[in-house]
Amino acid sequence: MNFNLTTDFTVTERFLRYVSIDTQSDPASKTQPSTAKQKNLGNLLVKELLEMGVADAHLDEFGYVYATVPANTAKPNIPVICFCSHMDTSPDCSGENVKPIIHKNYDGSDLVLPDDQTQVLRIHEHPDLKNQLGNDIITASGTTLLGADNKAGVAEIMDACYQLINNPQIKHGNIRILFTPDEEIGRGVDKVDIKKLGAYAGYTIDGESAGNMENETFSADGARLIINGVSSHPGFAKGKMESAIKIAAIIVAMLPFDKSPENTEGMEGFIHPVGINGHVEQATIDFILRDFEAENLERYANELRRIADEVLEDFPGSTYELKVSEQYRNMKQKLDEHPEIVAYGMEAINRAGMNAKLCSIRGGTDGSRLSFMGLPCPNIFAGEHAFHGKQEWVSVQDMQKAVMTILHLSAIWEENA
Numbered sequence: 001m002n003f004n005l006t007t008d009f010t011v012t013e014r015f016l017r018y019v020s021i022d023t024q025s026d027p028a029s030k031t032q033p034s035t036a037k038q039k040n041l042g043n044l045l046v047k048e049l050l051e052m053g054v055a056d057a058h059l060d061e062f063g064y065v066y067a068t069v070p071a072n073t074a075k076p077n078i079p080v081i082c083f084c085s086h087m088d089t090s091p092d093c094s095g096e097n098v099k100p101i102i103h104k105n106y107d108g109s110d111l112v113l114p115d116d117q118t119q120v121l122r123i124h125e126h127p128d129l130k131n132q133l134g135n136d137i138i139t140a141s142g143t144t145l146l147g148a149d150n151k152a153g154v155a156e157i158m159d160a161c162y163q164l165i166n167n168p169q170i171k172h173g174n175i176r177i178l179f180t181p182d183e184e185i186g187r188g189v190d191k192v193d194i195k196k197l198g199a200y201a202g203y204t205i206d207g208e209s210a211g212n213m214e215n216e217t218f219s220a221d222g223a224r225l226i227i228n229g230v231s232s233h234p235g236f237a238k239g240k241m242e243s244a245i246k247i248a249a250i251i252v253a254m255l256p257f258d259k260s261p262e263n264t265e266g267m268e269g270f271i272h273p274v275g276i277n278g279h280v281e282q283a284t285i286d287f288i289l290r291d292f293e294a295e296n297l298e299r300y301a302n303e304l305r306r307i308a309d310e311v312l313e314d315f316p317g318s319t320y321e322l323k324v325s326e327q328y329r330n331m332k333q334k335l336d337e338h339p340e341i342v343a344y345g346m347e348a349i350n351r352a353g354m355n356a357k358l359c360s361i362r363g364g365t366d367g368s369r370l371s372f373m374g375l376p377c378p379n380i381f382a383g384e385h386a387f388h389g390k391q392e393w394v395s396v397q398d399m400q401k402a403v404m405t406i407l408h409l410s411a412i413w414e415e416n417a
Helices: 011-019 039-050 127-132 148-164 245-254 295-312 339-351 367-373 395-416
Strands: 065-069 081-086 101-103 137-139 173-182 202-208 214-215 219-228 270-280 282-293 317-327 358-362 379-381 394-395
Touching: 011 039, 011 137, 011 148, 011 395, 039 065, 039 148, 039 173, 065 148, 065 214, 065 295, 081 148, 081 367, 081 395, 148 173, 148 202, 148 394, 148 395, 202 358, 202 367, 202 395, 214 245, 214 339, 219 245, 219 295, 245 282, 245 295, 270 295, 295 317, 339 379, 339 395, 367 379, 379 395
Parallel strands: 081 173, 081 202, 202 379, 214 358
Antiparallel strands: 065 173, 101 137, 137 394, 214 379, 219 282, 219 317, 270 282
């Protein structure tokens, strides 16, 4: 089902423009946003929104873009909904000097990226390519990520704004737009002004395969294990030294094999060491703890304590401390309190010509935290694939389907008011 748009899609041109701007976030930075260059994209988005007639578009001091597409219907009491995507790209792979390539009319053959011909997209390694025959695939050139995570979502929301303004036959209430920095480093909504946003429900546009909608994420904790060893001169260390580095290594080696990311899938959680730092006298291990059931996170923390206790039995002069901090919680808990939010999203995907599929995501989104900040917020597909790496890709047609989904979703809220 289409709206018989009187304007062409602009999502592809927007996407190609946005990925050329380096917006990589930096987990070591203490500033907000973590990198000033993220504001370069934010300023461009504000300029484009103002040019299309979104009068209140602005970039705040923390790097957030806020805007409103005003209601065009006389119907009263339509809930305000918000569409959200993040502007930053992952620190895991360079986002500088991205050179996007459109591979027209994909025929199922290998896609060799020209600037590094060892980077090859093969259909058996990227299964969703089977659904893209005849479509136009966008990749980077082989030396950078593409930035489809999440500039595809940004471009889709921007095109949806353009279509809503230029196609007044699509009736809708007030639509709030939010573009965030620093999602990739877990700080994407640290400074969001929920009161200013003023929305009843939100939708992040940051998912993978076309037709998918995610109403469930991991619950997440961070854990830091601080090991205090015993230092002495290595030439006279026998019976004295207890190296915190070696203690840390033993602890990591004793982590449960069946609770690691490499050996879990589906609804299974994990304990994952993400960093080790230290010297003989003191060492730290940073972990992320993930599970769909929040109560299991405490079990994982207790498992770390059990392992540390067991290891330190052989190091009587050493001690440890485990500090656990909450990161985010499974958004399903909040979404189940407002079932229409997910139901309308599924209906919009179906109206846009796909078979809607409700999924869980082995990760988190800005929506995870927004849901617990008072904005229930599931995640809708953006079409991005193989994110955080040089083989990242998206198809033009999937981005257009995401635009149509946003338009239908805007209309469904108006219809049901």
